[in-house]
Every structure is written in C-alpha cells, then in structure tokens.
Amino acid sequence: MIARFRVLLPFTISVRHGDSLAPHERQRAGYRVLIYPPMMARVDPRQLEGRAATPPRAVLDMLVPADPQPLSESELMDGCPTIPANLLQIDFLKPTFDREKKAILSPDELMLKGDPPPALGFSLATDLLLRIRSVSRAYRVKPLSPLATYWRLDYLTDAVKELDADPSLFRRRMGAPVRWEVSGLHEEVWRNTESLPADFTPQAWDTLLLDAQSLLPEVGASIVLAHAALEVFIKWCLDRLAASSAVPPTLWAWINDRDRDWTRQPSVSERFDVLLESLGRRSLKEQPELWEAFQNLREARNNVVHQGKAAIGKDKAEVTSLKAEELVLRAHAIVDWVESLLPAGLHRAKLSKPVTWEFRKRIAAADEGAV
Numbered sequence: 001m002i003a004r005f006r007v008l009l010p011f012t013i014s015v016r017h018g019d020s021l022a023p024h025e026r027q028r029a030g031y032r033v034l035i036y037p038p039m040m041a042r043v044d045p046r047q048l049e050g051r052a053a054t055p056p057r058a059v060l061d062m063l064v065p066a067d068p069q070p071l072s073e074s075e076l077m078d079g080c081p082t083i084p085a086n087l088l089q090i091d092f093l094k095p096t097f098d099r100e101k102k103a104i105l106s107p108d109e110l111m112l113k114g115d116p117p118p119a120l121g122f123s124l125a126t127d128l129l130l131r132i133r134s135v136s137r138a139y140r141v142k143p144l145s146p147l148a149t150y151w152r153l154d155y156l157t158d159a160v161k162e163l164d165a166d167p168s169l170f171r172r173r174m175g176a177p178v179r180w181e182v183s184g185l186h187e188e189v190w191r192n193t194e195s196l197p198a199d200f201t202p203q204a205w206d207t208l209l210l211d212a213q214s215l216l217p218e219v220g221a222s223i224v225l226a227h228a229a230l231e232v233f234i235k236w237c238l239d240r241l242a243a244s245s246a247v248p249p250t251l252w253a254w255i256n257d258r259d260r261d262w263t264r265q266p267s268v269s270e271r272f273d274v275l276l277e278s279l280g281r282r283s284l285k286e287q288p289e290l291w292e293a294f295q296n297l298r299e300a301r302n303n304v305v306h307q308g309k310a311a312i313g314k315d316k317a318e319v320t321s322l323k324a325e326e327l328v329l330r331a332h333a334i335v336d337w338v339e340s341l342l343p344a345g346l347h348r349a350k351l352s353k354p355v356t357w358e359f360r361k362r363i364a365a366a367d368e369g370a371v
Contacts, residue, residue, distance in 0.1 A: 004090075015039070
C-alpha cells in the first residue's frame, strides 16, 4: 500500500531536462520511503494568490505533476532546457496504514498524528531541500513550513489506484496555508503619512522589527532581526531619556562605553530592567509576559548565533515557526509598551484605533465532497 505525500514549494528549482533522476530510498520510522526529484505541479501560480477566486480545495486537487512537464527555454542549464519544478512527492510504503478518521483538535495534532503523520513528510521534504541547498549553493531554497504551503497525503493501492470510498476511513488528508497578508490604506493612514516631516526616515529599530515580521515563517532570521530591533531600540530610548534627565552626559557616556569594552557595558537585559527603571521609572519586568518573551527571544537569538539553531528552555526545545511568530509579535508589544514611557514627541505616528479586517474566500466548490 502507498501513502503519497505531495507538497507545493514556495519557490522553483530548475531541473535539467533529460537527466535520469532516480528516487532516493530511505527507511524511516518503520516506513520504506521513496523521495522523488522535484517536478512541476499542474496548478497555475496565479491561483495561489489570496485574492484569487480559486478555492484552496481546487488548488489541492491540482497538486499533481503537470503532464507533460513544461520546459523553460529561457532558463538553460549547460545548454539544455529546464523544468521549473515546484512540487515534491514522497511515497511511504507499508502493507497497510491506519486510516481511521479521528477528531483533530488542533493544527499541531493535524501535523503529528496519522499514519504517516504529515510532519514526517515535511521533515523528509525539508531534509531533501537542505541537501540540495548545500550541494548546489541554492540560497533561494528554504525549509518548508506547514503554515505557508499546500500539501496532501493520498492513500493508494500498490497499483497506484485510488481506494474505495469508506466514510470511516481517510482516502486523503490535506492542508492549505492559513496566512493572509495584506497592507491597508485608508484616510487616516494617508493623512498621517502627509504629516510626517519632509526629511522623514524610519528609525533603524522600527525597520528591523518590520523586517523580522516579513521574514516569517523563517525562524532563525526573524528571531535574530527581532532581537536586534529590541537591542537598538532600548539603547535609542535610554539615550533620549538620559538627555532629559539629571544624569550628566559624561557619566552616561561612561556607563555605555567603558574603554570600548563590550563586556563592561550594560547588557540588553539590564537596559530593559535597571536602566529603564532608573530613567523611565518603569522596568519591563513589571510586564511578566513581555519579560518572559524577551528572555525567550534573547535565548533563541543566542542559540541561533552561537549554535546555529533557535532553541529555548532547559530542554533546548527547538523554536517552531509558530513560536517564532509569537516571539516576533511580542517584540512589537515590548516596543509599544516601552515607547509609551517616552515623551509624546518621540512616539511613532500611529492609528487612533486598530483596523478590523474580514477575509472571505470559498474553501471548496459547492459540488466538492469530503475525502
């Protein structure tokens, strides 16, 4: 029996046409696994846009290899045309699979449960992509996130045929991106942009903070940039609070730059705690959730920089894309809270009230049934 996992890549890999690429074979978690070379999916990339009318279910139905595989005459490798591949296929082989339909209570359960669990498919797919990235130096190739792409898992006979329908058993499992990113403009935004100074330049820390969010669901880069944003931000804040305080400028310069030896300078944690309380009369420790998020972000950043992997806690739990998103959003909240301690003239231009968004998209066509 075959459990066929397919996942859509958020980028393309140009595969040289005419090469004979046999599938890689693995033994993993009790399964015999065949990992096929990347191929082009039948789905039109325009149908993947959030505003496209194509329902996600229809996209998932098109998550199959295009036949024939299209050739690109504009991207030649060693003089040969290439296939702009954006689909990975992994076959799990076993005499039989547990296909019983059970209640799924959370996105994590959807990934971790099942036979095989989709998380295993993503792990194998990411492992292949990282190998390709390392060998070919393809920096555009990135690890996959279940939150950011389409995937499906089909159960097939040994003859690669669909199984008979049974309401109590899965014939297919699937998932689609849950992110919907928009940039909005309304009257207040337009008016506030005009009110900014003629020589307006965004603060470096604000740019870093927005860049960190834009890199999600990439974990390491978003974590490092978010921490850098907080580090630059708190120094900027304290400098301005010190300038309007009774602290002599020479003393403040000595506190922050003792013989240019960074080991003798205040740490970022001390800046958010002791120095902020001294100059702004408040410490970030007063906000337990924000303080914990800051410590987790600091630890994750240090592990990325020194160990090459984002991890937190005594058990060094790896930071998932979901956790990274939470930490980055907490960094925004930390900046907002500390900014409130500054004189009003130093605040960023903000909207008077949050914008309420509503997204509408048909999940499946009216005549599509469950699988």
